[in-house]
Structures are given as C-alpha cells and as structure tokens.
Amino acid sequence: MPWNSARVRAVLRTDLPASITVFLVAVPLCVGVSVASGAPAELGLVTGIVGGLVAGALPGSSLQVSGPAAGLTVLVHSAVTAYGLPALGMVVLTAGLVQVLLAVLRLGRWFRAVSAAVVEGMLTGIGIVLIASQSYVLLDRKAGGEALSNLVGIPAAAVRAVDTVAGGASLAVGAGVVAVLVLWKYVPRRLALLPGPLVAVVLAAAAVRLLDLPVATVRVDGLLDTLQPPGVEQLALLLRPEVWGTVLAFALIASAESLFSASAVDHMHAGPRTAYNRELLAQGVGNAVAGALGALPMTAVIVRSAANVQAGARTKAARILHGVWLLLFALVLPGLLDLVPLAALAGLLVHAGGKLIAPRARWRLWRSDRSEALVLLATAIGIVTTNLLEGVAIGLVAALAKTAWDVTHIRLHVEQSAAGTLVRVHGNATFVKLPTLVDRLEDVTPTGPVELDLSALTHLDAACRQALTAWADQHRRRGVAVTVTPEHELVEST
Numbered sequence: 001m002p003w004n005s006a007r008v009r010a011v012l013r014t015d016l017p018a019s020i021t022v023f024l025v026a027v028p029l030c031v032g033v034s035v036a037s038g039a040p041a042e043l044g045l046v047t048g049i050v051g052g053l054v055a056g057a058l059p060g061s062s063l064q065v066s067g068p069a070a071g072l073t074v075l076v077h078s079a080v081t082a083y084g085l086p087a088l089g090m091v092v093l094t095a096g097l098v099q100v101l102l103a104v105l106r107l108g109r110w111f112r113a114v115s116a117a118v119v120e121g122m123l124t125g126i127g128i129v130l131i132a133s134q135s136y137v138l139l140d141r142k143a144g145g146e147a148l149s150n151l152v153g154i155p156a157a158a159v160r161a162v163d164t165v166a167g168g169a170s171l172a173v174g175a176g177v178v179a180v181l182v183l184w185k186y187v188p189r190r191l192a193l194l195p196g197p198l199v200a201v202v203l204a205a206a207a208v209r210l211l212d213l214p215v216a217t218v219r220v221d222g223l224l225d226t227l228q229p230p231g232v233e234q235l236a237l238l239l240r241p242e243v244w245g246t247v248l249a250f251a252l253i254a255s256a257e258s259l260f261s262a263s264a265v266d267h268m269h270a271g272p273r274t275a276y277n278r279e280l281l282a283q284g285v286g287n288a289v290a291g292a293l294g295a296l297p298m299t300a301v302i303v304r305s306a307a308n309v310q311a312g313a314r315t316k317a318a319r320i321l322h323g324v325w326l327l328l329f330a331l332v333l334p335g336l337l338d339l340v341p342l343a344a345l346a347g348l349l350v351h352a353g354g355k356l357i358a359p360r361a362r363w364r365l366w367r368s369d370r371s372e373a374l375v376l377l378a379t380a381i382g383i384v385t386t387n388l389l390e391g392v393a394i395g396l397v398a399a400l401a402k403t404a405w406d407v408t409h410i411r412l413h414v415e416q417s418a419a420g421t422l423v424r425v426h427g428n429a430t431f432v433k434l435p436t437l438v439d440r441l442e443d444v445t446p447t448g449p450v451e452l453d454l455s456a457l458t459h460l461d462a463a464c465r466q467a468l469t470a471w472a473d474q475h476r477r478r479g480v481a482v483t484v485t486p487e488h489e490l491v492e493s494t
Contacts, residue, residue: 018311019321022065025195025307026322027329029352031218031337032345033068034296036134037076039085041218041337042226044068045330046295052323055286055298056316060279062272064258064265064305065319066286068296070352071122071257072250074129074147075388076296079246086294087237089230093291094238095250099284102255108276111259115399117372118392119260120362121379122253125391127356128384130349137346138174140167140216147384169213170343173204177347195307197348204344218340223330228294249389250287250297258283258300265302268309303352371406375399408432412440420448426456429464437464441471449481 026048034044044067051066079091102108132150136143139161143150161167177200184196208215237243262274279300286298308318366373379395386394410427423444429437452472454460460468472482 014312014314015318016321018308018313018318019325021193021195021311022304022308022313022318022322023325023329024198025304026065026067026326028197028201028340028345028348029070029301029303030068030326031340032348032352033070033073035218035342035345036070036073036130036137036349037068037296038080039076039088039296040221040226041340042221042223042330042334043295045326046223046227046293047290047298049323049326049330050286050290050293050295051298052319052321052326054289054323055282056319056323058278058282058285059275060282061262061265061274061300062316063269063309063313063319064262064274064279064300064302065308065322066258066283066298066300067304069254069257069299069301070130070349070356071126072254072297072299073349074126074133075246075249075253077133078387079250082246083237083243086228086230087234087243088296089228089291089294090234090237091243091247091250091291092295092297093230093288094247095254095297096284096287096289096291098247098251099255099280099287101284102251103277103281103284106277108255108259108278108280111256111276111280115375115396117365117375118379118395118399119256120358120365121376121395122256122383122388122392123356124358124362124376125380125383126388127353127358128380129388130353130356132384134346134349134353138171138343138350140164140170140343151384166214169208170215170341173208173213173215173341174343174347174350176207177201177204177344178351181348181351201340201344201348204341204347205339208341209339213341215341215343218337218342218345220334220337223334229292230294245389249392251284253388253392254287254297254299255280255283261300261302261305265300265305265309268306271314371402375402410437412437412444414444416447418448421446421450422453423450424453424456425468428459429457429468430459430461431463434463434467438467441467446475446480449483450475451483451485453485455485 027045030044030048031041032044034041034047048067055066076088080088083091128151129147132147132154133143135154136150136157139157141157141161158171161171180200180203181196184192184199207213208217259276259279262276262279266273283298283300290296290298311318313319362373362376365376375395375398378398379391381391382394383391407428408430410425410429410433413424413426415422421444452468454468472484475482
C-alpha cells in the first residue's frame with residue numbers, strides 16, 4: 001500500500017500511541033531478562049532495539065513484537081556460565097544464521113507440527129526454573145547450581161532472608177512487585193492504560209529511594225561500553241560439539257516460541273495473517289544482528305505483542321517505533337536504570353515464570369485430556385531435573401509414545417439391558433490390536449438385539465473389518481438381530 005497523507009495520519013493516530021505503550025512494557029522486561037541471564041542490563045535493551053528496528057521492519061507478522069524473552073533466560077544463563085559473556089554473541093549470531101537457513105529451506109511451517117503439549121511443557125519447565133533461580137535474587141541470596149535443588153531450598157532461603165535487614169527489605173520489594181502485577185487487572189480502566197510492569201518497577205524504585213532501603217540496584221556501564229561484538233577468537237568455539245548443541249537449542253526453541261506466538265497473535269486481530277517462513281527469516285536476521293553486537297537472543301514475545309494489539313496497532317510501524325524509543329532511552333536516559341532494584345526485576349520475572357506455568361490452563365488440560373497433560377508433565381519434569389535441551393527431547397519422546405498409543409489403542413464399551421446389547425468400539429482398529437479385539441468380542445453375550453456402533457472409530461483396517469463382520473454374521477446365524485452404525489462400515493457376508 002503506497003504511503004499518502006491519509007495513511008500517515010492513520011499511523012500517527014493508532015500506531016504511534018501503541019508503540020509508546022509497547023516501549024513502556026518492553027523497558028523493564030528487557031532489563032529484567034538481561035540481568036537474569038547473567039548479562040549487563042544494556043544488552044537486553046540492545047536486543048529489544050534490534051527486535052524493533054531490524055526484525056520489526058522485515059515482512060512476516062505485522063503486529064507481533066520481538067525482543068529478549070523470559071523463555072530463553074535459563075538457556076542464555078547456562079551459555080554465559082559455560083562459555084563466558086564474550087562468547088554469547090557468536091552463539092547468538094550462529095543461531096540466527098541457522099534460523100535463516102531454516103527459512104530459506106521453507107521449514108517455518110513445520111514448527112507448527114510440534115506437539116502443543118511439548119511446547120507448553122517447555123514453557124512450564126522454563127517457568128519453574130525461572131522461579132527457582134529468581135526467588136534467590138528476590139531474597140538477596142545466591143542460588144545453587146541445579147534447578148531442582150534451588151527449588152527445594154527456597155523455603156530455607158526465605159527463612160534466612162527475613163532474619164537480615166537486607167534480605168527482608170529485598171523480599172518486601174520483590175513481593176510488592178509481584179502483588180502489583182497480580183492485582184493490576186483489577187485497577188480502574190483509566191489507570192489500567194499504564195503498563196503494570198512499568199508501574200511496579202517505578203513504585204519499587206521510589207520506595208527503595210525514599211525509604212533508603214539496603215537493596216541492590218542495577219549496575220549501568222553505558223550502551224557503547226557494554227557491546228561486545230564477537231571476534232576471530234570466538235570462531236574457535238564452533239569447533240566444540242557442545243557449543244553446537246547450544247546453538248541448535250537457541251535456534252529451534254526461539255523459532256518455535258516465535259511461530260507459536262505468531263499463531264496466538266493472529267487470533268487477536270483481523271489483519272493480515274503471519275507468513276511463517278518470512279517471520280522465521282526476520283527472526284533469524286534479527287538474531288544474527290543481535291549476535292554481531294554481542295547482545296542477547298530474541299524471540300517474538302507474546303506479552304509485548306498482546307500489548308501492541310490491545311493498544312490498537314494496525315501496521316508494523318508500531319513495533320518499529322518501539323525500537324526507536326528504546327534506542328533513544330538507551331542513549332539519553334540510561335542512568336535511570338541505576339535506580340531500579342534487582343529485587344524488583346526478580347519479582348517481575350517470578351511473576352513471568354508463574355504465567356509461563358499457567359496452573360489454571362494446565363489443570364484444564366488435565367481434566368480434558370490426561371494423555372496430553374502427561375506429555376506436558378514429562379517435558380516440564382525433564383527440564384527441571386536435567387536441562388532445557390534434554391527436557392524437550394524427553395517431551396518429544398513422550399509425544400511420540402502417546403501417538404503410538406493412540407494409533408494402536410482400541411476400546412470396547414458394552415451396555416446390556418433387557419432391550420438388547422450395545423457394543424461401542426473406539427479408537428484405531430488395526431491388525432496390531434486384532435487379538436485384543438477378537439478376545440473382547442468373544443466375551444460379549446448378547447441379551448437381545450445387538451447394535452454394533454462403529455461411529456467412534458478413527459480407523460478400521462481390512463483385518464479388523466473382517467473380524468467384526470464374522471462376529472456379526474455368527475450372531476445372525478444364531479437368530480440374533482445385529483445392526484451396524486454406520487451401516488456402510490460392514491457388509492453382511494453371504
């Protein structure tokens with residue numbers, strides 16, 4: 001669509017206010033994710049800037065917004081711990097190039113084929129690990145190495161924290177942030193126009209400043225001083241097999257999270273749908289640029305994207321402008337970050353971890369589909385007890401096992417009364433389950449006319465069709481009336 005005065009006015013009326021809203025949501029999240037990842041606060045802002053100005057300008061999804069995501073915090077922290085902060089840029093750059101390759105090969109749509117239970121289990125596991133690590137920051141304590149031991153040790157750490165002035169103050173600030181975020185949806189509509197994360201962090205910073213609380217704050221070195229573009233010496237990292245495991249984990253998880261986010265955002269608006277391969281290309285280019293600057297990896301982030309849609313954005317101008325505002329903030333007002341308490345950012349991320357776990361949604365899944373819920377549970381437990389990559393692999397194996405079970409599973413439900421016998425067959429009737437089917441049919445003793453209901457079958461192969469036909473004919477020869485639903489499934493033999 002060509003630009004004209006009317007279109008410019010429309011953008012100024014809708015996308016400009018939306019971009020400011022997204023910017024206000026993005027600032028505390030960019031900083032919080034970066035600090036939790038073991039990186040300087042400014043690097044999170046750099047990734048947000050690249051997400052707006054680079055990924056945001058490329059075709060794909062017009063309304064979803066990219067930046068550093070809580071879902072990658074655990075993996076980024078592990079990479080920084082294992083290889084050092086200077087190596088992060090090379091890992092992110094290579095992961096971005098892998099994403100570009102996947103887009104060129106037009107594999108974007110295949111990410112939609114990943115079991116939703118595995119993806120939700122991945123998010124649940126990440127949420128648990130995020131809470132396990134950030135709870136210690138909130139308590140002014142240092143976390144241990146393993147997620148499971150961190151999780152188990154939280155109550156004891158909380159008891160020790162409240163015995164000290166610094167620990168109690170830090171806990172109060174973090175808990176206050178969580179409380180504001182939880183209760184923000186109940187505030188009056190006019191007040192709710194302000195982003196909850198920003199309000200929570202500003203209130204926490206004001207409380208620490210006014211009450212002179214002994215709570216640690218963010219350390220700021222300046223945007224240009226923080227950038228660590230990868231050099232030639234980092235190329236040697238790519239000779240290590242374990243680094244490629246991290247690269248592939250970055251690329252695949254970031255791609256899956258971005259494309260699932262795109263699907264969710266598409267359901268929020270009536271505008272153009274996402275072109276998945278183009279969006280994957282945009283994410284890959286964005287990560288390549290972020291990596292070249294030594295910054296954090298990016299994904300499309302559902303919190304910022306939802307804020308963008310709800311604020312009335314109509315075009316990609318909103319997400320590009322949000323990147324402009326982040327750039328101006330990082331260049332002109334970085335000193336404001338010095339006022340932000342680390343406990344406030346930890347509270348922000350503990351709340352984000354709770355939203356990733358989404359207990360209500362998980363309970364609804366358990367009540368509606370236990371097998372899918374078990375796949376989700378296996379993935380989450382695998383991530384918490386091992387690591388992100390192995391946990392996802394465990395989830396994929398569980399999903400394949402569930403699929404194999406569904407393909408071969410068959411059930412017979414028999415209802416008998418004075419009026420007759422109803423036999424319902426559910427599932428997949430294949431030769432693999434033929435012995436089970438025949439055994440169950442032989443156990444049925446009709447008490448009158450028989451109705452054989454096959455409407456719930458998802459598949460019926462020739463071997464099982466022949467067995468069902470033989471069983472029906474056998475009872476007909478005994479003088480028992482047998483009807484089949486649907487009628488075309490079986491043909492009476494002659």
